[in-house]
Amino acid sequence: MTKIAIIGYGNLGKALERIAYASDDLNVAGIFTRRDPKQMTSPFGTAFFKQDDIFDMAQDIDVACICTGSANDVTALGVRLAAVVNTVDSFDTHAKMSDYFAAMDKAATNANKLSIIGAGWDPGLFSLMRALFEGVLPNGGSHTFWGRGVSQGHSEAIRRIEGVLDARQYTVPKAEALRIAREGVATLSDRDKHFRECYVVAADGADRDRIRKSIVEMPNYFAPYDTSVTFIDAEQMRVEHSAMPHAGFVLCTGSVNGNTSRLEFSLKLDSNPDFTAAVMAAYTRANARLASKGECGVRTVLDIPVSALFDGRAEIIRFI
Amino acid sequence: MTKIAIIGYGNLGKALERIAYASDDLNVAGIFTRRDPKQMTSPFGTAFFKQDDIFDMAQDIDVACICTGSANDVTALGVRLAAVVNTVDSFDTHAKMSDYFAAMDKAATNANKLSIIGAGWDPGLFSLMRALFEGVLPNGGSHTFWGRGVSQGHSEAIRRIEGVLDARQYTVPKAEALRIAREGVATLSDRDKHFRECYVVAADGADRDRIRKSIVEMPNYFAPYDTSVTFIDAEQMRVEHSAMPHAGFVLCTGSVNGNTSRLEFSLKLDSNPDFTAAVMAAYTRANARLASKGECGVRTVLDIPVSALFDGRAEIIRFI
Numbered sequence: 001m002t003k004i005a006i007i008g009y010g011n012l013g014k015a016l017e018r019i020a021y022a023s024d025d026l027n028v029a030g031i032f033t034r035r036d037p038k039q040m041t042s043p044f045g046t047a048f049f050k051q052d053d054i055f056d057m058a059q060d061i062d063v064a065c066i067c068t069g070s071a072n073d074v075t076a077l078g079v080r081l082a083a084v085v086n087t088v089d090s091f092d093t094h095a096k097m098s099d100y101f102a103a104m105d106k107a108a109t110n111a112n113k114l115s116i117i118g119a120g121w122d123p124g125l126f127s128l129m130r131a132l133f134e135g136v137l138p139n140g141g142s143h144t145f146w147g148r149g150v151s152q153g154h155s156e157a158i159r160r161i162e163g164v165l166d167a168r169q170y171t172v173p174k175a176e177a178l179r180i181a182r183e184g185v186a187t188l189s190d191r192d193k194h195f196r197e198c199y200v201v202a203a204d205g206a207d208r209d210r211i212r213k214s215i216v217e218m219p220n221y222f223a224p225y226d227t228s229v230t231f232i233d234a235e236q237m238r239v240e241h242s243a244m245p246h247a248g249f250v251l252c253t254g255s256v257n258g259n260t261s262r263l264e265f266s267l268k269l270d271s272n273p274d275f276t277a278a279v280m281a282a283y284t285r286a287n288a289r290l291a292s293k294g295e296c297g298v299r300t301v302l303d304i305p306v307s308a309l310f311d312g313r314a315e316i317i318r319f320i
Numbered sequence: 321m322t323k324i325a326i327i328g329y330g331n332l333g334k335a336l337e338r339i340a341y342a343s344d345d346l347n348v349a350g351i352f353t354r355r356d357p358k359q360m361t362s363p364f365g366t367a368f369f370k371q372d373d374i375f376d377m378a379q380d381i382d383v384a385c386i387c388t389g390s391a392n393d394v395t396a397l398g399v400r401l402a403a404v405v406n407t408v409d410s411f412d413t414h415a416k417m418s419d420y421f422a423a424m425d426k427a428a429t430n431a432n433k434l435s436i437i438g439a440g441w442d443p444g445l446f447s448l449m450r451a452l453f454e455g456v457l458p459n460g461g462s463h464t465f466w467g468r469g470v471s472q473g474h475s476e477a478i479r480r481i482e483g484v485l486d487a488r489q490y491t492v493p494k495a496e497a498l499r500i501a502r503e504g505v506a507t508l509s510d511r512d513k514h515f516r517e518c519y520v521v522a523a524d525g526a527d528r529d530r531i532r533k534s535i536v537e538m539p540n541y542f543a544p545y546d547t548s549v550t551f552i553d554a555e556q557m558r559v560e561h562s563a564m565p566h567a568g569f570v571l572c573t574g575s576v577n578g579n580t581s582r583l584e585f586s587l588k589l590d591s592n593p594d595f596t597a598a599v600m601a602a603y604t605r606a607n608a609r610l611a612s613k614g615e616c617g618v619r620t621v622l623d624i625p626v627s628a629l630f631d632g633r634a635e636i637i638r639f640i
């Protein structure tokens with residue numbers, strides 16, 4: 001059994017808890033929260049602790065799974081955690097990944113711990129596909145499209161704006177860009193390819209113009225895209241925007257010796273947090289396995305051989 | 321520069337040679353052939369040697385790329401080569417992979433060399449997808465479909481039958497099976513999923529009934545499938561069956577916490593040997609990189625982190 005700590009108890013943390021209880025190899029040692037542990041309940045009876053209690057309990061944890069909101073929480077907490085325990089996260093701000101990688105590598109290497117960062121689907125599985133496709137078709141150039149679906153990271157980023165009570169962001173691929181990309185000849189900007197559709201519940205009396213401006217000008221998250229912001233009430237949010245579907249694909253068209261090859265990976269998810277948690281669970285297993293062999297430092301999904309998701313040769317050979 | 325030896329100069333060897341000459345990091349030190357080297361010419365002026373000359377020249381080669389026909393050649397030659405030089409092959413008989421893996425592991429480990437086996441698209445990229453998909457969706461179960469396209473391994477297996485001058489085998493997915501598999505609830509046999517269509521040029525006076533029987537009863541290659549055998553003449557083969565397209569996909573539909581996730585990888589190739597050679601080139605780079613760090617023994621594509629296809633962190637981080 002791999003003893004995991006779940007840090008943060010939002011959609012992602014709850015999904016990971018449920019996956020762990022349904023598995024026969026992941027044991028949830030505790031949930032660590034910024035909220036008052038005494039006020040928290042779990043359908044599985046998991047023990048709750050204050051977030052910083054993890055630093056006292058680290059020696060009893062195999063892997064800490066960081067499930068807090070992405071934009072502000074993960075990086076600062078991640079670097080502190082990597083110094084005391086093996087970690088897995090699905091940090092999803094592409095533009096900050098290089099800096100986060102360097103900081104985590106230093107912390108984890110010094111502590112002789114192993115950290116896997118960006119273990120979701122993008123970054124994560126999509127990153128793996130982009131690299132694999134371009135590794136095999138060096139002249140190909142890959143394109144990534146997301147949606148239509150809810151981005152947890154972008155929704156959370158909006159929720160952190162003062163005066164916002166709730167938010168949901170849908171990423172929508174543009175049909176014409178998709179058609180061009182499939183022909184394999186395109187240079188497409190982020191703005192060409194996707195539209196960002198935001199639904200926001202504002203607090204009574206909040207300055208809606210300020211909220212709208214904070215969203216559309218937010219670096220990395222919204223500034224590079226065309227974005228719409230629609231204010232709705234809490235009831236409309238509950239009725240129309242409770243599900244968290246997502247979808248997307250990575251495609252690469254390249255020439256080898258003058259002959260065309262087309263590669264495409266796609267996913268379609270009824271629940272984005274459940275699938276992201278499933279990816280984290282898979283790489284949590286890999287983390288425990290590799291850490292037990294003495295590996296340390298930081299890794300992305302690209303650095304982890306797929307065989308590390310499984311125990312032993314017999315389990316792997318059936319795929320070959 | 322990585323100095324490679326190309327063993328075998330059929331479609332695959334020729335494709336790999338051309339890829340190497342178009343690259344800035346793969347240098348073809350020589351082509352090693354069972355035919356008479358003096359009779360061989362290359363459009364790039366590459367030097368030809370007798371196949372067994374590789375054993376004397378191994379110390380000057382970084383990676384030997386085994387491009388001989390699959391069914392009989394690769395395994396025996398592979399084990400001999402793994403004892404003297406790093407190797408990459410695209411051996412494609414799934415049923416024999418486990419034994420081949422064990423034999424290569426012993427040879428390569430004893431020699432402190434690194435061998436990557438099954439580095440094509442199936443086994444190869446498709447194996448990687450099956451494992452990745454089931455690692456993330458343990459209750460999913462993946463399905464693989466091939467075609468419509470020419471299988472090099474199966475065509476070569478037919479050509480080795482006495483009395484066969486040339487052969488082309490098309491793998492054809494069955495539409496109803498595909499529909500069922502996409503619903504994610506199927507248990508489908510090999511025979512349910514694909515049809516194997518064979519076109520054969522027989523020598524004058526050859527026993528066609530014997531040839532037909534040798535094909536449809538061939539273990540691993542044809543026995544588990546419905547197979548048609550059509551005899552044609554050499555001119556019809558040249559006109560109608562010269563191209564070697566292929567296609568296929570791996571799909572996996574699974575539930576996470578009661579919500580459905582659908583993953584799918586597909587490829588569509590104008591030239592199967594060119595793409596297979598491109599996969600071998602990518603894993604040849606990985607081999608040279610990992611061997612130079614002291615790794616030895618046998619690896620499949622599942623054991624190689626995708627980051628090993630690239631040089632250094634800066635080149636990798638752009639995919640994340």
